[in-house]
Amino acid sequence: MNLTTPAIEVAALRKAYGDQVVLDGLDLTVPAGTVYALLGPNGAGKTTTVNICSTLLAPDAGTVAVAGHDVRTRSDAVRRSIGLTGQFSAIDELLTGRENLRLMADLAHLSRPDARARVDEQLARFGLTEAADRRAATYSGGMKRRLDLAMTLVSRPQVIFLDEPTTGLDPRSRRDLWQIVRELVADGVTILLTTQYLEEADQLAHTVGLLDGGRLVAEGTPAELKAQSGGETLDDVFLALTGHAAEVVR
Amino acid sequence: MTTLAYAVRDSRTMLRRNLKHMLRYPSLTIMLIAQPVLFLLLFVYVFGGTMGAGLPGGGGRDAYLGYVAPAILVITVSSVALSIAIYAAKDATEGIIDRFRTMPIARSSVLTGLVAAAVVQTAFAVTVVLGLALALGYRPDAGVPGWLGAIGILTLLAIALTWLCVALGLAAGSVETASNTPMFLMIMPFLSSAFVPTDSMSTGLAWVAEHQPFTPVIDTLRAFLDGRDPGSDAVWAIGWCLLVTVLCFAWSRRLFSKVRAG
Ligand SMILES: Nc1ncnc2c1ncn2[C@@H]1O[C@H](COP(=O)(O)OP(=O)(O)OP(=O)(O)O)[C@@H](O)[C@H]1O
Numbered sequence: 001m002n003l004t005t006p007a008i009e010v011a012a013l014r015k016a017y018g019d020q021v022v023l024d025g026l027d028l029t030v031p032a033g034t035v036y037a038l039l040g041p042n043g044a045g046k047t048t049t050v051n052i053c054s055t056l057l058a059p060d061a062g063t064v065a066v067a068g069h070d071v072r073t074r075s076d077a078v079r080r081s082i083g084l085t086g087q088f089s090a091i092d093e094l095l096t097g098r099e100n101l102r103l104m105a106d107l108a109h110l111s112r113p114d115a116r117a118r119v120d121e122q123l124a125r126f127g128l129t130e131a132a133d134r135r136a137a138t139y140s141g142g143m144k145r146r147l148d149l150a151m152t153l154v155s156r157p158q159v160i161f162l163d164e165p166t167t168g169l170d171p172r173s174r175r176d177l178w179q180i181v182r183e184l185v186a187d188g189v190t191i192l193l194t195t196q197y198l199e200e201a202d203q204l205a206h207t208v209g210l211l212d213g214g215r216l217v218a219e220g221t222p223a224e225l226k227a228q229s230g231g232e233t234l235d236d237v238f239l240a241l242t243g244h245a246a247e248v249v250r
Numbered sequence: 251m252t253t254l255a256y257a258v259r260d261s262r263t264m265l266r267r268n269l270k271h272m273l274r275y276p277s278l279t280i281m282l283i284a285q286p287v288l289f290l291l292l293f294v295y296v297f298g299g300t301m302g303a304g305l306p307g308g309g310g311r312d313a314y315l316g317y318v319a320p321a322i323l324v325i326t327v328s329s330v331a332l333s334i335a336i337y338a339a340k341d342a343t344e345g346i347i348d349r350f351r352t353m354p355i356a357r358s359s360v361l362t363g364l365v366a367a368a369v370v371q372t373a374f375a376v377t378v379v380l381g382l383a384l385a386l387g388y389r390p391d392a393g394v395p396g397w398l399g400a401i402g403i404l405t406l407l408a409i410a411l412t413w414l415c416v417a418l419g420l421a422a423g424s425v426e427t428a429s430n431t432p433m434f435l436m437i438m439p440f441l442s443s444a445f446v447p448t449d450s451m452s453t454g455l456a457w458v459a460e461h462q463p464f465t466p467v468i469d470t471l472r473a474f475l476d477g478r479d480p481g482s483d484a485v486w487a488i489g490w491c492l493l494v495t496v497l498c499f500a501w502s503r504r505l506f507s508k509v510r511a512g
């Protein structure tokens with residue numbers, strides 16, 4: 001992927017479930033090395049977008065390229081470049097935290113010493129070293145979420161999808177996660193995250209997109225959106241630009 | 251590395267994952283083994299005296315132990331296969347499958363790793379049950395070729411029944427359903443030559459017993475362990491196993507490509 005290729009490029013994306021149109025001509029571009037926050041109320045299609053970009057779901061129409069590869073025709077190349085932490089837990093609860101991370105390292109074909117080092121590094125980074133040898137089933141909700149994120153990072157993906165990454169985390173874990181996102185971006189990683197916490201988008205994102213009615217109704221830096229709508233917070237922005245309030249879970 | 255080498259490596263990783271699951275659930279493994287053990291004790295000590303007298307050529311409890319032990323080994327294979335439907339359904343309904351689907355791994359490794367783990371668990375269970383049968387006085391007459399044949403047919407059967415149960419588990423949609431749908435595998439041996447020779451059954455039932463897959467498999471195993479030539483039974487047994495394997499492998503792959511958690 002050269003530097004000018006966007007990390008994620010979505011054009012005229014459509015997806016419907018039966019009669020219900022979820023994405024209705026979505027266009028979205030995320031430059032490499034930036035954070036894009038996709039905001040929208042429940043059911044807006046955030047998870048659907050992430051699932052299509054991460055090869056879990058086939059689009060009905062439109063094109064989606066991730067790391068320069070088409071998700072339909074080059075799904076294996078896309079998979080080699082991405083990491084996904086979905087909205088719902090994707091850990092193996094019968095294994096310990098360490099074994100979960102080791103599973104990821106083995107599936108990423110890391111060498112044995114590299115795998116061991118990488119697993120220890122992730123355990124430390126996510127504050128799971130002490131719980132490393134307990135079964136994940138015994139972890140608290142926040143610990144499971146952190147393990148889920150740690151598993152995503154084992155293979156050093158260039159493009160990371162985080163679907164509501166901080167839902168269920170306490171304020172401290174949330175700030176820790178924000179710090180990790182900033183570190184990843186400093187290393188050149190691209191991140192597409194979805195959130196219902198407007199503050200999170202404000203804190204992390206270079207670009208914010210508001211998803212409503214199956215397309216983007218507004219897009220810009222947090223500052224631009226505030227200026228454009230005359231609102232102070234992104235809550236005001238959402239109300240001004242969509243005509244209805246975001247169903248924000250605070 | 252080549253694609254095939256990666257597929258083998260990923261399958262090994264998945265094999266380790268599944269063996270860990272089995273070790274973490276020792277109660278399930280114990281239950282799997284307890285079932286054939288109970289059958290063995292029941293059929294030898296409760297029914298064995300009478301059943302042995304009814305065998306062609308007569309005999310008592312010891313003769314019946316010699317007749318029923320190979321069938322109990324086949325039931326052990328079914329018993330382990332049943333649990334694999336549960337593991338497959340669990341994998342298909344939990345979020346981790348979506349993680350695997352976004353990784354650049356050989357898709358089939360998720361299933362082949364599970365089947366490989368099932369074969370290991372079957373080998374363990376069969377060894378335990380055979381050990382008990384030997385302790386009760388079972389004395390197979392097989393030489394080296396007979397034992398190799400016995401191991402071969404049990405392995406083919408394990409692979410066939412495991413793929414069948416993987417498919418049933420994926421098709422089930424829930425762990426609960428998956429623990430019920432393969433139950434017919436525990437009933438079929440009763441309608442075969444497992445416990446009594448088929449010609450002692452009523453005419454209609456005898457016809458069913460002679461034409462269902464468990465009968466040639468059990469007769470083949472029995473012949474190998476008795477040191478006899480299984481003849482055409484072996485052809486039928488191998489044919490059935492291969493047929494079930496091929497069909498259920500294809501069915502599983504189709505189901506797996508459609509699986510989506512959440
Ligand atoms: N498999 C499916 N079958 C039918 N409808 C679906 C399916 N998956 C999602 N939908 C519908 O598509 C719409 C968008 O869902 P999606 O999960 O993308 O929303 P979201 O923005 O992630 O919402 P949330 O904030 O609740 O996570 C919803 O109305 C949902 O009911």
Ligand SMILES: [Mg+2]
Pocket residue numbers: 046047048087163
């Ligand atoms: Mg969602």
